[in-house]
Amino acid sequence: MFNVETGISESAGSPPAFNSFFDALYWSTTTLTTVGYGDIHPVSDFGRVVCMISSLFGIAVIALPSGVISASYLEELRKEKRGEGEEKTEKE
Numbered sequence: 001m002f003n004v005e006t007g008i009s010e011s012a013g014s015p016p017a018f019n020s021f022f023d024a025l026y027w028s029t030t031t032l033t034t035v036g037y038g039d040i041h042p043v044s045d046f047g048r049v050v051c052m053i054s055s056l057f058g059i060a061v062i063a064l065p066s067g068v069i070s071a072s073y074l075e076e077l078r079k080e081k082r083g084e085g086e087e088k089t090e091k092e
Contacts, residue, residue, distance in 0.1 A: 001027060001054070005047045017041065032058040
C-alpha cells in the first residue's frame with residue numbers, strides 16, 4: 001500500500017496518507033483486525049483494489065489455519081475422552 005498510494009493524495013490536494021512503511025503497516029493491522037479507525041485509507045482505485053485483495057488474503061491466512069487448528073484440538077480432546085472412558089470400563 002505504501003508503494004501504491006505514494007503521491008496520490010498529494011496530487012489531490014490533501015496530505016499523503018501513507019507517509020512511511022509504518023503507516024502502511026498500521027493501516028493493514030487496523031483493517032485486518034476489523035478495528036478500522038478510518039484515519040488512514042486508500043484514495044486511488046488501484047489502492048482500493050490492493051486493499052480488497054489484501055483483506056481477503058488476510059482472512060484466508062488467519063481464519064483458515066485457526067479453524068484447522070481448532071478442529072484438530074477438539075478431535076484430540078474427543079480421542080482423549082474416549083480413551084479415559086475405555087480405561088474405566090476395563091478396570092471395573
